[in-house]
Amino acid sequence: MTNPHPGLPELEYLKPASLAEASKFLADHAGQARPFAGGTDCFVRLRDGVLKLNALVDVKGLDGTQEISFDPSKGLTIGAAVTMNRIAAHPDVIKYYPNLVEAVNSVASYQLRNRATVIGNICNASPAGDTIGTCLVLEGVLNVHGVAGMRQIPLKTFFTGPGKTVLQPGDIVISITLPVPPKGCVGVYKKLGRNIISDLSIVGVTVMGYPSSESQSGYRFKIALASVAPTPFEAVQAEAVLSEKKVTAETIAEAAQVAMDSINPIDDVRGSARYRKYMVRNLTREALTEVWSKLTH
Numbered sequence: 001m002t003n004p005h006p007g008l009p010e011l012e013y014l015k016p017a018s019l020a021e022a023s024k025f026l027a028d029h030a031g032q033a034r035p036f037a038g039g040t041d042c043f044v045r046l047r048d049g050v051l052k053l054n055a056l057v058d059v060k061g062l063d064g065t066q067e068i069s070f071d072p073s074k075g076l077t078i079g080a081a082v083t084m085n086r087i088a089a090h091p092d093v094i095k096y097y098p099n100l101v102e103a104v105n106s107v108a109s110y111q112l113r114n115r116a117t118v119i120g121n122i123c124n125a126s127p128a129g130d131t132i133g134t135c136l137v138l139e140g141v142l143n144v145h146g147v148a149g150m151r152q153i154p155l156k157t158f159f160t161g162p163g164k165t166v167l168q169p170g171d172i173v174i175s176i177t178l179p180v181p182p183k184g185c186v187g188v189y190k191k192l193g194r195n196i197i198s199d200l201s202i203v204g205v206t207v208m209g210y211p212s213s214e215s216q217s218g219y220r221f222k223i224a225l226a227s228v229a230p231t232p233f234e235a236v237q238a239e240a241v242l243s244e245k246k247v248t249a250e251t252i253a254e255a256a257q258v259a260m261d262s263i264n265p266i267d268d269v270r271g272s273a274r275y276r277k278y279m280v281r282n283l284t285r286e287a288l289t290e291v292w293s294k295l296t297h
């Protein structure tokens with residue numbers, strides 16, 4: 001039960017000088033310490049007594065966490081300490097990743113985005129994370145430092161359940177790399193919340209589309225869904241419909257129906273399972289129609 005008299009408990013605060021020191025401390029204090037960036041998720045959970053820790057490890061001084069850079073062959077790298085507002089204002093992000101700007105700007109308020117990070121959004125592993133869909137359809141890869149050094153984890157293999165990831169004690173996500181979007185790529189993020197400011201999504205639909213000679217239809221669409229399963233995920237069966245059949249209003253409606261049939265959401269305070277299913281169908285159709293219109297005009 002949520003603490004009726006919330007207050008932030010006393011904690012040890014660490015700002016390690018090196019990645020090795022940070023990973024070692026976290027591994028030695030597994031279950032008692034966590035890394036943090038903006039704190040907009042973990043401070044709330046600590047305050048409410050939902051998360052219990054003895055120490056927090058600040059990642060903002062660690063090598064690579066302040067980086068935001070674009071390389072025309074490698075793509076965009078966003079460090080764990082880069083706030084959402086910094087991302088949305090970056091000229092290369094605006095030019096090459098407008099869908100990420102849209103997703104980032106759908107999160108709560110400008111004030112919150114001054115602290116909140118995309119890596120924190122990902123590591124929090126909420127099924128409702130607003131920036132996760134865009135990172136999934138762009139095939140993001142996480143750069144992770146652990147006790148054995150650096151390794152890469154594709155985002156699509158990262159989530160194991162609500163609030164759960166494949167990260168091991170000592171692991172710190174340093175950054176995410178988003179490959180260069182395919183040529184001609186356009187996209188949209190549809191977020192349904194109870195209000196337009198500061199609420200988590202009831203349903204979130206990310207759609208990206210681009211011309212592709214590898215698809216029978218001549219186009220490839222990618223669809224990621226949020227808040228309708230234990231983890232955000234890519235609706236691959238719905239995507240396949242649009243690769244295999246000529247893209248028309250009917251094909252789009254069929255793909256949206258397949259997306260709806262592929263989910264088994266839960267009832268919660270923000271919406272019923274039934275409502276979520278219908279909203280997935282409607283918003284997927286709406287998003288696909290918008291992306292198709294952008295691709296063909």
Ligand SMILES: Cc1cc2nc3c(=O)[nH]c(=O)nc-3n(C[C@H](O)[C@H](O)[C@H](O)COP(=O)(O)OP(=O)(O)OC[C@H]3O[C@@H](n4cnc5c(N)ncnc54)[C@H](O)[C@@H]3O)c2cc1C
Pocket residue numbers: 034035036037038039040041042043044059080106107108112115116117118119120121122123124128129130131171172173174198199200201
């Ligand atoms: C009022 C309010 C409104 C919100 N609205 C939205 C919304 O509309 N959409 C939405 O998606 N979210 C929303 N959130 C949730 C939150 O703001 C986001 O998830 C945010 O992106 C978290 O980033 P952060 O840097 O603050 O994470 P933190 O709180 O610092 O960390 C979040 C989690 O990730 C882990 N973590 C952080 N950094 C790392 C790292 N480098 N390596 C490994 N683990 C790490 C932490 O241990 C923690 O478990 C809201 C929160 C509040 C308080």
